[in-house]
Amino acid sequence: MDIVLPDGTHRNADTGASCADLAASIGAGLAKAALAARVNGDLVDLSAQLQDGDSLSIVTAKDPEALGLLRHSAAHIMAAALDSLYPGIEFGIGPAIEDGFYYDVKWKKSLGPEDLDAIESRMAEIVASAEPFVRREVSREEALALFGGKGQSLKLELIEGLPAEDAITVYSCGGFTDLCRGPHIPDSSRLAAFKLTRLAGAYWKGDSSREMLQRIYGTAFFSAKDLAEHLHNREEAEKRDHRRLGKELGIYTMDPLAGVGLPLYLPAGARVIRTLQEWLRRDLYARGYQEVITPHIYNADVWKTSGHYDFYHDNMYFFQINEGDEESPRLTEYAVKPMNCPGHVLLYKSDIHSYRDLPLRYFEFGTVYRHEMSGVVHGLLRARGFTQDDAHVFCRADQVVDEVLGMLGLVDHIMGTFGFDYTAEISTRPAKSIGTDEMWDFATDALKQACARHGLAFDINEGDGAFYGPKIDIKVKDAIGRTWQCSTVQVDFNFPQRFELSYRTENNTEERPWMLHRAIFGSIERFLGILIEHYAGALPLWLAPVQAAVLPLADRHIEAARALVAKISAVGGRAELYGQNEPMRVKIAKAQAAKVPYMLVLGDKEQESGTVSVRDRHEGDLGSWDTEKILDIIKEAVL
Numbered sequence: 001m002d003i004v005l006p007d008g009t010h011r012n013a014d015t016g017a018s019c020a021d022l023a024a025s026i027g028a029g030l031a032k033a034a035l036a037a038r039v040n041g042d043l044v045d046l047s048a049q050l051q052d053g054d055s056l057s058i059v060t061a062k063d064p065e066a067l068g069l070l071r072h073s074a075a076h077i078m079a080a081a082l083d084s085l086y087p088g089i090e091f092g093i094g095p096a097i098e099d100g101f102y103y104d105v106k107w108k109k110s111l112g113p114e115d116l117d118a119i120e121s122r123m124a125e126i127v128a129s130a131e132p133f134v135r136r137e138v139s140r141e142e143a144l145a146l147f148g149g150k151g152q153s154l155k156l157e158l159i160e161g162l163p164a165e166d167a168i169t170v171y172s173c174g175g176f177t178d179l180c181r182g183p184h185i186p187d188s189s190r191l192a193a194f195k196l197t198r199l200a201g202a203y204w205k206g207d208s209s210r211e212m213l214q215r216i217y218g219t220a221f222f223s224a225k226d227l228a229e230h231l232h233n234r235e236e237a238e239k240r241d242h243r244r245l246g247k248e249l250g251i252y253t254m255d256p257l258a259g260v261g262l263p264l265y266l267p268a269g270a271r272v273i274r275t276l277q278e279w280l281r282r283d284l285y286a287r288g289y290q291e292v293i294t295p296h297i298y299n300a301d302v303w304k305t306s307g308h309y310d311f312y313h314d315n316m317y318f319f320q321i322n323e324g325d326e327e328s329p330r331l332t333e334y335a336v337k338p339m340n341c342p343g344h345v346l347l348y349k350s351d352i353h354s355y356r357d358l359p360l361r362y363f364e365f366g367t368v369y370r371h372e373m374s375g376v377v378h379g380l381l382r383a384r385g386f387t388q389d390d391a392h393v394f395c396r397a398d399q400v401v402d403e404v405l406g407m408l409g410l411v412d413h414i415m416g417t418f419g420f421d422y423t424a425e426i427s428t429r430p431a432k433s434i435g436t437d438e439m440w441d442f443a444t445d446a447l448k449q450a451c452a453r454h455g456l457a458f459d460i461n462e463g464d465g466a467f468y469g470p471k472i473d474i475k476v477k478d479a480i481g482r483t484w485q486c487s488t489v490q491v492d493f494n495f496p497q498r499f500e501l502s503y504r505t506e507n508n509t510e511e512r513p514w515m516l517h518r519a520i521f522g523s524i525e526r527f528l529g530i531l532i533e534h535y536a537g538a539l540p541l542w543l544a545p546v547q548a549a550v551l552p553l554a555d556r557h558i559e560a561a562r563a564l565v566a567k568i569s570a571v572g573g574r575a576e577l578y579g580q581n582e583p584m585r586v587k588i589a590k591a592q593a594a595k596v597p598y599m600l601v602l603g604d605k606e607q608e609s610g611t612v613s614v615r616d617r618h619e620g621d622l623g624s625w626d627t628e629k630i631l632d633i634i635k636e637a638v639l
Contacts, residue, residue, distance in 0.1 A: 001052040013050060020046040020186070023058045033060040035190065036069055036183050043069070045135055045183040061222045071096035073133065073173075073185045074194050074220040075103050080131075080176035081122035082216075091178065092154045092204060092213055099230070100219030104202050106154065111214055116196040119216070123194065126174040130189035134172045135182055143168045147179065154204065155179050193227035194220040197234070208375075233480045240480070242532040243379040249537055249595060251528075251545075252380065261377035261384030263525060268545035271574070273387075273524060275543055277365050279639055280389060280520070283413065287406065289361040289391060294343025296367065300333035302342050305498055312338065315371045340366035341492075341517065344392040345499050348513075353503040358513060359395035359403055365524070366390050380529035387524045393516040394501070397442070400491070400514050404450035404472070407489050407518045411474055412454075414487075414520050418531065418540075420476040422486075424456050427464040427471050434468055435493035443491040443514075444470045468494030478534040486527065490517040538595040538617060542637040548575040548630070549591035553584060553603035560607045564600065564627065571631055572638035575600075592617060600630060 001013045003022060013022050019037035023030050023046070036059040037044050043065060050056065059066055075094035082089055082105060092104035138146065140159065147155040158179060162168065171180045173188060185191070196218040204210040221227040246252050251269035258264060265273065281291065300318065303309040308316065317336040324330030337343070344362045353360065367387045376382055393403050415422050426447050429440045447470055451458045458472070465471055469491035475483050492515040495501070502510045521527035531539065541547055548568055552561040558579050568575035576596075578587045584601065591599045601613035605624075612630060614622040 001050060001054075003050055004053070004055040006055075006057045017050055018047050019044065019050060019056060019058070022050065022056060026058075030058055030060075034058045035060060035063075035066055035185050043183055045133070046186050047135065048183075067220075067222070068096045069183065070185060070191065070222065071101040071220045073188075074191050074218060075101040076133070076171060076173055076176070076178055076180070076184065077123050077126050077188050077191055078119060078196070078216065078218060079103050079178060080126055080174035081119050083176045084174075085118060085122055088151065090152055090154050093158070094178075100197065100217060102215050102217045104204070104213040104215050106211070106213050111199055111216065113199075116199070116216070120194075120196050123191075127188045127191050127194075129174070130187045131174040132187045133182075133184035135169055135184075136172070137167055137169050140164075140168060143170065143179065146170070146177065191220060192222055193224045194218060195227060195231060233482075236480050237482070237533070240533040240536045242381070242529040245532050245537040246379065246529075248593070249532075249545075251532065254379075259384070260374045261372055261382070263380060263383055263385070269528075271545040272528065272539065272543060275639065276521070276524060276528070277389075279542075280414070281365075282639070283410070284363050284391070287361075287410065288359075289363045292344065292347055292362045292364050294340060294347070294364060294366060295337070296369075297334050297336050298342060300335055302346075303335055306342050306345075307494060307498060308338070317369055317371060336369045337366075338368050338370045340364050340368065340388060340390040341392060341495060344390075345495050345501065345515075348394050348501060349499055353394075353513075355396060355503055355505050355511075358503060359393050359399050361391060361393045363389070363391035380525040380532075383523075383525050386526065388519050389521040389524060391518050393518070394503075394513040395516065396503075396511075397514055400443070400446040400516070401449045401453070403516055404447060404489055405453055407516070407520075408450060408454045408456060408472075410518075410520055411487050415474075415476055418534065420478070420534070422474050422476040424451060424458040425461050425473045425475065426451070426458050427461040427466075427473065429465055429470065430463045430467060432467055433465070434497070439493055440470065443493075447472050447489070447491070466490060466492075468492050476530075478530065479536075482533075484530050486522045486530070487520045488518065488522065491515070492517055538597075541597045541634070542639065544595070544597050545574065546576045546594065546596050547573050547634055547637065548598040548600055549578050549587075549594070549596045550575055551578045551584065551587045551591070551599055551601045553601065555581065557602045557604075557607060561602050564602065564612065567627070567631060568634055571635040573631075573634035588615065598630065598634075 001015060001017065003011050003013050005011055011022065019039065020031065020034065023034040034046055037046055037048065038057045038059060039048060039050065039054050072095065075096065079091055079094055086107055090106035094101065094103035143159050144156060147159065159168065169181060170177050171182055171184055196216060198217045200215045200217065201212050202215040204213055219230060221230060249268060250266045251272065252263045252265050255264060300309060316338050319334055320331045321334050322329050323332045347362060348360065365387055367385065369385050372382060372384050377384065395403050428444055451472065471488055471490040473485060474487035476486050477483055496512050496515050501513055503513050505511050550561045550564050552558045561577055561579065565575045565577050578591065588599055595617060597617055599615040601615065606612050610627055611624045612627055614625045614630060616622055
């Protein structure tokens with residue numbers, strides 16, 4: 001047989017040769033490293049037989065799909081351990097996920113942390129015995145008999161749901177047989193490093209009307225070093241969890257009486273948000289943006305015109321307003337806005353525009369509301385009510401690249417201020433979309449040109465653009481290496497068309513403007529949650545809700561402490577007096593726990609010399625400073 005390798009070279013193979021056979025014929029090193037193969041672009045087991053003319057590449061641990069393959073196999077090895085430890089346990093599904101794997105199981109008793117240790121030990125035995133993964137194709141009748149005979153009702157339901165024309169495959173490993181499409185690693189010994197991490201509940205098939213199963217989470221890596229690093233980062237992430245820190249630092253709270261996903265900001269949180277907004281507001285004015293304010297609710301006709309009534313209805317909150325009176329009611333449907341775009345479009349449409357007016361840049365810190373399922377709401381990172389740093393630019397075709405370039409400069413400024421590294425991804429036309437081929441080609445090329453001129457590398461995410469235009473997504477990496485989706489720049493063909501926007505050209509004709517959406521923070525709530533976790537609650541001096549805690553040693557020093565607080569306030573800083581009758585170590589501990597950047601201690605010596613004893617939240621005691629020195633530092637940090 002003639003087999004084509006990735007570099008275009010050809011290799012002969014015996015009839016019936018497997019992918020593993022060909023890897024071995026290339027070299028012992030490749031055979032040892034091989035995990036799976038890609039035949040004609042499809043990921044398959046190493047045991048898969050080759051056909052004449054097939055193109056083949058061998059998958060090793062360096063392949064982008066290798067980790068997912070390993071984790072999927074780890075879920076099966078965990079299932080084999082469960083099957084041997086808990087006879088009669090039923091299995092649902094066990095996929096690989098972004099940071100590991102899980103298996104949903106049905107068992108008569110609740111599993112606990114001690115069970116995880118036992119399951120891990122049994123998995124280690126299966127790994128040590130190098131149990132092979134054996135694939136077998138079976139008929140529907142055989143599959144039903146196999147799993148029905150074992151009392152696996154959940155697997156039977158999955159089989160019944162498979163299309164009649166689909167081949168059914170099962171994999172056996174460690175004495176356990178599972179329903180699975182595969183592929184898998186060659187044998188269990190390839191699972192070099194794994195850890196079971198937690199237990200949770202999960203509805204069968206994610207349906208809240210179905211029974212609750214037990215979900216066992218784990219993770220797996222190709223090396224113990226990578227596993228250790230992951231577990232360290234996981235532990236660090238738990239320490240940085242913005243929900244815990246948000247409460248401890250007095251940033252925000254959630255009250256079930258208010259409703260799910262609706263944060264209530266305490267004074268410290270309100271101060272941080274207002275500081276962020278004012279910082280960005282000043283910069284946007286300097287960049288030629290104009291601030292606008294739009295309503296929180298609109299007549300449903302607005303959403304019918306925009307298309308949201310038909311395509312986004314389930315994510316919105318609709319209600320009726322009586323426009324008449326009690327005797328002659330006239331009910332009109334309204335909706336709370338899930339986005340700010342229609343208001344900005346209506347503002348544009350409220351006046352006649354010339355080509356000389358463009359570009360027209362509107363921005364708004366607009367609070368929006370979306371109906372998120374309660375199960376996916378997650379603190380500030382995913383809320384039902386949140387504020388967007390929204391902006392919409394109306395421009396001519398020849399201005400699109402420059403406008404996008406300006407937006408990328410703003411991304412640089414904001415992300416650089418917080419020390420975020422970031423990457424970009426351009427999402428192209430999806431299967432269902434509006435607009436002509438020419439519009440899509442022009443808009444996508446404009447985004448590419450802007451990235452190229454900015455020196456920003458980008459990946460292409462084929463077919464993942466919005467139905468109304470292509471977009472650039474910005475993904476930032478935080479202090480512990482996690483990636484977050486933040487900024488977005490989008491081209492929109494939908495709104496200008498639906499609202500019939502126009503401008504008068506220099507030739508006195510009417511043209512439709514190009515419309516660009518952009519949000520840099522995205523959701524201010526979400527960005528704040530990311531910042532809290534990125535800085536582990538210790539926000540930078542300019543953004544900290546309290547920049548200095550003034551700590552008098554004794555009651556006789558309180559007046560001098562109040563005077564220092566006043567001086568800090570006079571230069572625009574934010575200081576808090578710790579005037580309680582408590583030991584200094586307690587005051588310092590409280591300020592440290594509150595992540596206050598500076599602690600300024602005042603005693604007899606400092607009062608007489610006009611100095612302060614300064615402590616930094618990270619570096620500790622910095623010694624005695626002139627009062628003017630700390631005032632200058634705080635003044636420098638003021639917006």
